[in-house]
Every structure is written in C-alpha cells, then in structure tokens.
Amino acid sequence: MKKVYSVEEYIETNSHFGEALNLLRDIINTTELNESIKWNAPVYDLNGKNVVGLGAFKNHFGIWFFNGVFLKDEHKLLVNAQEKTKSLRQMRFKTVDNINKNTVLAYVKEAIENQKLGKEIKPVRNTKSVVIPEELNQILKAQSDINTCFKALTPGKQREYCSYISDAKREATKQTRIEKIIPMILNGVGLHDKYKNC
Structure with a gap:
C-alpha cells in the first residue's frame, strides 16, 4: 500500500x-x-x-x-x-x-x-538473562575496557552478541566472530544496528 x-x-x-x-x-x-x-x-x-x-x-x-x-x-x-x-x-x-x-x-x-484513568497494558520487557559464552567471557575478564563497554549495552544487544558467538559451530569461527564484534562493542553499537536504522 x-x-x-x-x-x-x-x-x-x-x-x-x-x-x-x-x-x-x-x-x-x-x-x-x-x-x-x-x-x-x-x-x-x-x-x-x-x-x-x-x-x-x-x-x-x-x-x-x-x-x-x-x-x-x-x-x-x-x-x-x-x-x-x-x-x-x-x-x-x-x-x-x-x-x-x-x-x-x-x-x-x-x-x-x-x-x-490510565488503563493500559504495559509492554512486558524481555527479562531473559544474558548467557555469555566462555570464549567471550574470557576476553571480558581480561580486558576491562571491553567489559565496561559490553556492560553498557542494553540486555538485548548483549544477547545478540552472545548468540552470535554461541551459534558458531567451529572454534575458529567463534574467534573470527569475536574479533569482528570487539570494535562494535567498544563503539557501543549492537550487532544489527545498521539494519535497524534503515
């Protein structure tokens, strides 16, 4: 239409x-x-x-x-x-x-x-906890700047990054994905932000 x-x-x-x-x-x-x-x-x-x-x-x-x-x-x-x-x-x-x-x-x-009267159903926030994959967790523990930036992201963006790493089958793919997302985390952007702004 x-x-x-x-x-x-x-x-x-x-x-x-x-x-x-x-x-x-x-x-x-x-x-x-x-x-x-x-x-x-x-x-x-x-x-x-x-x-x-x-x-x-x-x-x-x-x-x-x-x-x-x-x-x-x-x-x-x-x-x-x-x-x-x-x-x-x-x-x-x-x-x-x-x-x-x-x-x-x-x-x-x-x-x-x-x-x-204020009668409305408030949207329910996704309260699922963020499960950080071990490969990403090690980097967050070792590098406080990345850890600080990761914690500053919304839970939704954190989950996107964690799923992106967890979904990789091979260890090499996980490492490649981690290298890709670190600059994005440091810049405070989400994994799919560029698509959301279209």
Missing part, C-alpha cells in the same frame, strides 16, 4: 468503504481526540496516547481500540484480531448500514475515559 499523508487520502485509497469510513471519522471527531496518520492509517490519540484507529481491509472495515481489552463490550462487538495482541480489540463492520452511531460513540467515549 502506498504511503498516505492525510485521513482524506486514506479514505480515498479505500474508497470501497469511503462513506462508512467518513461516518466513523465524523463520530470520532465529535470527541476530544486528536486525529493523525500513524502506520499509514488514521489514529486518534489523547495527549499523545493512542486510543482508537480506523482500518479498512478487502472485506471489512472498522475501529481499532488500542486498549480495547478494558472495554465492557456490552454489545459483544469487539474481536481480538490477532492472537498475540493482549490489549488491542477491533470493532468490525461489513457495510455502512451496520454502524450504530450511538453505540460506536459510547465505545469511543468509554475508551477515552479508560485512557484518562
């Missing part, structure tokens, strides 16, 4: 649901939420915190509730679109006739109130 720069452009790009998306947009815009484009779709936030978003697909359209897990869902309209999402819920429609303005507005207002 091409990059969109405005809500109007998003609706135009999904013109098969244009009337319905405009209706949902109008309902949401009666509230205090701020409208913007994020992830190539309309998103509505309260003080920088995402509350709802609009989405259009081939056979349905709807509203994403970023912390929808906290909604009462008295009308049983919400679905968990993906197994891995803990808090995201979606209200799906097939046609504009399926939209009950008052019901949609009530759900959006409840989502706003929940945001004001």
Whole structure:
C-alpha cells in the first residue's frame, strides 16, 4: 500500500468503504481526540496516547481500540484480531448500514475515559538473562575496557552478541566472530544496528 499523508487520502485509497469510513471519522471527531496518520492509517490519540484507529481491509472495515481489552463490550462487538495482541480489540463492520452511531460513540467515549484513568497494558520487557559464552567471557575478564563497554549495552544487544558467538559451530569461527564484534562493542553499537536504522 502506498504511503498516505492525510485521513482524506486514506479514505480515498479505500474508497470501497469511503462513506462508512467518513461516518466513523465524523463520530470520532465529535470527541476530544486528536486525529493523525500513524502506520499509514488514521489514529486518534489523547495527549499523545493512542486510543482508537480506523482500518479498512478487502472485506471489512472498522475501529481499532488500542486498549480495547478494558472495554465492557456490552454489545459483544469487539474481536481480538490477532492472537498475540493482549490489549488491542477491533470493532468490525461489513457495510455502512451496520454502524450504530450511538453505540460506536459510547465505545469511543468509554475508551477515552479508560485512557484518562490510565488503563493500559504495559509492554512486558524481555527479562531473559544474558548467557555469555566462555570464549567471550574470557576476553571480558581480561580486558576491562571491553567489559565496561559490553556492560553498557542494553540486555538485548548483549544477547545478540552472545548468540552470535554461541551459534558458531567451529572454534575458529567463534574467534573470527569475536574479533569482528570487539570494535562494535567498544563503539557501543549492537550487532544489527545498521539494519535497524534503515
């Protein structure tokens, strides 16, 4: 899908649901939420915190509730679109006739109130411990400058380096990899940083 720069452009790009998306947009815009484009779709936030978003697909359209897990869902309209999402819920429609303005507005207002109350699921940090391979551990013990720089890296970056060494089958490959990563550790960069900044 091409990059969109405005809500109007998003609706135009999904013109098969244009009337319905405009209706949902109008309902949401009666509230205090701020409208913007994020992830190539309309998103509505309260003080920088995402509350709802609009989405259009081939056979349905709807509203994403970023912390929808906290909604009462008295009308049983919400679905968990993906197994891995803990808090995201979606209200799906097939046609504009399926939209009950008052019901949609009530759900959006409840989502706003929940945001004001601070109801949100915080992302769980990966708490796996870092298992340092013996070959790297010996260098860290022998050279304090490398050890200091390694400890300054995030646990995720430390794990990337440790896996990179551990995954090598041959001792010679492990040594070659260690030689490669030492300058990177000293520069405070992660193994895959150059790919993350693209």
